[in-house]
Amino acid sequence: MTSEPDISVFRPDRPGIRKVLGDLEAEIMELIWARPVDQGTTVRDDDGKRRQAYDIFVRGGLGPDAAIGRPLFRRVPTDGLEEAVAGLVAGWLDGRQPDESFTSFTRRLTDDELGALAGLEPARKREREEEEAA
Numbered sequence: 001m002t003s004e005p006d007i008s009v010f011r012p013d014r015p016g017i018r019k020v021l022g023d024l025e026a027e028i029m030e031l032i033w034a035r036p037v038d039q040g041t042t043v044r045d046d047d048g049k050r051r052q053a054y055d056i057f058v059r060g061g062l063g064p065d066a067a068i069g070r071p072l073f074r075r076v077p078t079d080g081l082e083e084a085v086a087g088l089v090a091g092w093l094d095g096r097q098p099d100e101s102f103t104s105f106t107r108r109l110t111d112d113e114l115g116a117l118a119g120l121e122p123a124r125k126r127e128r129e130e131e132e133a134a
Helices: 023-034 078-095 102-108 111-118 123-133
Strands: 041-044 050-058 070-077
Touching: 041 070, 050 078, 070 078, 070 111, 070 123, 078 102, 078 111
Parallel strands: none
Antiparallel strands: 041 050, 050 070
């Protein structure tokens, strides 16, 4: 019998990702994020300098409802990742249905609703606006 971790705990008194992760999990994620990235994406800042950025994928999963995640946000600057992920997780903890997984939650909400939680504009909406402006 395997015990599942209690992921329903939100600790507003703790910093950063430790609000939702234990110390060991947070340390592992911080080590992963601190490693140099051989591949990735970049974004230009206001001064025109290239900065490291990431795409955030959601709605993927394994098992009976297996699916490949799709990009929700593209080219999120590294310094904006923590706020975006914290917003998504906090929104899930506050707005989920009983026993609803994070994946089910992201599948139930629209891109715009998830964007409001993360404080970012969804990729598809931004791409459409860029196409219309061209």
